[in-house]
Amino acid sequence: MKINPLKGMKDYLPAEQRLRDYVQGRILETYRASGFERIATPLLEDMENLDKSEGGENLNLIFKVLKRGEKLDAALAAGSEKALSDMGLRYDLTLPLSRYYAANRDKLPTPFKVIQTDRVFRAERPQKGRLREFVQCDIDIVGDASPNAEIELIDVTARALLAIGFADFTVNLNDRRLLRGMLEGMGFAPETLDSVCITFDKLDKVGPDGVAAELAEKGCPAPAVAALRAFLGQGAADLSAVAALCADKAPAAALPVGCAARIMTGAPLPEGADCVLMQELTDSGEETVQLYSSLKPQQNVVLRGGDIAAGAIIAAEGTPLTPAHLGVLAGQGYAEVPVYRTLTVGILSTGSELLAPGEPWAPGKIYDANGIQNAARLGQLGFAVQRRHCSDDPEAIACQLRELLTGCDAVITSGGVSVGQKDYLPAVLERLGAQMLFAGVAQKPGSPMLAAEVAGKLVFCLSGNPFAAAATLEQYAVPALLRAAGRREEGCILPRTTCTLTTGFSKSSKGDRYLRAKAAGGSVTIPGEGSAEAHSSGSLSAMIGCNCLVKLPAGSGPVAPGEEVEVLYFVY
Secondary structure, three states: OOOOOOOOOOOOOHHHHHHHHHHHHHHHHHHHHOOOEEOOOOOEEEHHHHHHOOOHHHHHHOOEEEOOHHHHHHHHHHOOOHHHEEEEEOOOOHHHHHHHHHHHHHHOOOOEEEEEEEEEEOOOOOEOOEOOEEEEEEEEEEOOOOHHHHHHHHHHHHHHHHHOOOOOOOOOOOOHHHHHHHHHHHOOOHHHHHHHHHHHOOHHHHHHHHHHHHHHHOOOOHHHHHHHHHHHHOOOOOHHHHHHHHOOOOOOOOOOOOOOOOOOOOOOOOOOOOOOOOHHHEOOOOOOOOEOOOOOOOOOOOOOOOOOOOOOOOOOOOOOOOHHHHHHHHHOOOOOOOOOOOOEEEEEEEOOOEEOOOOOOOOOOEEOHHHHHHHHHHHHOOOEEEEEEEOOOHHHHHHHHHHHHHHOOEEEEEOOOOOOOOOOHHHHHHHOOOEEEEEOOOOEOOOOOEEEEEOOEEEEEEOOOHHHHHHHHHHHHHHHHHHHOOOOHHHOOOOEEEEEEOOOEOOOEOOOEEEEEEEEOOEEEOOOOOOOHHHOOOOOHHHOOOOEEEEEOOOEOOEOOOOEEEEEEOOO
16 A cells, blocks of 8 residues: 555645644635635536636646546547546636636625635646645635725735735736736737737746747747847836836827827827817727717816826825725836734633534523624724634633734733623733723723733723623724724724714613614614613624714713714724
């Protein structure tokens, strides 16, 4: 019996597998916090799908599965090598996703944010760093063709890398449309671009000279091949260099009066031209063209500097970068901008009664809603998260806190902070040498919470009651963490305003009380139709769809529809 794995395959010892599980778990945690959902597809795919896919060179690396029984006998008799197999092992996760979505799109949301983490197989020559069996970890957004989807994929992937400990890395952007536009600008015919791109993809393997040699063998125009070889010889290229190759060239001579020139969207206006007419409003003629609409000077023209004026600030320090910011920065040629490092926040749920979602329920047990919600909320705000759970044991709590404080910038706990027999957090913090910032807040819900500093790092200990934890997270932890992350002060504090109640609340308030609510257009709705039970600290479902807290001051009685109340909007 041969005891070694096949060449290009690998056995993993327990320590290696633990590391792989940890890394994969942190990646999945980051992806899920951004709304991506994991799917699974079969290892085997129909050969018809594999053969007709756009896998390029990978199509030559498919592990094919022979037909069985009579079908194999018939294929052997026919003497057709291609007919011998009817299925093969997947070589990547793109084809399976395409088939999966085509089969299940009526059951899936739009857009569909999907995770795939699974094994793929390629029948290539094994070498260092290249195995025949390996794991791909993919995220995709299906059903959203906007640049926002691309930017989100880049952002979430970068946060996943930060979550597993990579701090100094470069994001390389690759868009086939840019490559094809660049190649066409160099002189490659549009109908040959698929073949040219297949050769271009071999750049890492064969180098610039190898790419040029193969394109020459394919009969590509010598000037185009030379232009590509010269471009590759320059090394790294910025967006300006690529844009110059992609842009349409303006006519060499000025346009005479009464003449027109065909240009593409975004191309420079030819000298002598002063307006642009969409092709759809013409007969698309070449030698002569019929115009079906009148035009005014400067119509459909974007003037230089018309988007961003010289010296204008695109994003001030402390501004969270949105997809719109990134689009504007890229449009101005910025490949990099200085940003604050993403903070990592530890989430620790304490309680021997807690179960992880998905575990079988047992009497006396509850599922850990706080840990999931708090982690997802912080992920929504751009923080990396490490989530843990431990039992009601002071030693276990202290151990988990030490580990989280070592690897995180701040820690948020839930449970174990009040005055019960198993509320150990105050004593554990004292043992860790914490400097207490405050212990208890004059409000409901969440009054037992406390905040401390341990070795220069913030620790927020929230109530175990789900809504109490959610409310105090928004009021105290989120603003402090956003300040630490570099956000401008006005972007850290919960915006306050006054709104008119559409529903009431039936209970009087001895101290300041905060109620979850939905505000829009100057009105605010308290879920539960005024029922105090719907707003208990242990109730979490009424939080769905809420975007603010309603503050009822100490000493106030029940409130009714039509009354004015103070509203604190959640920060985003």
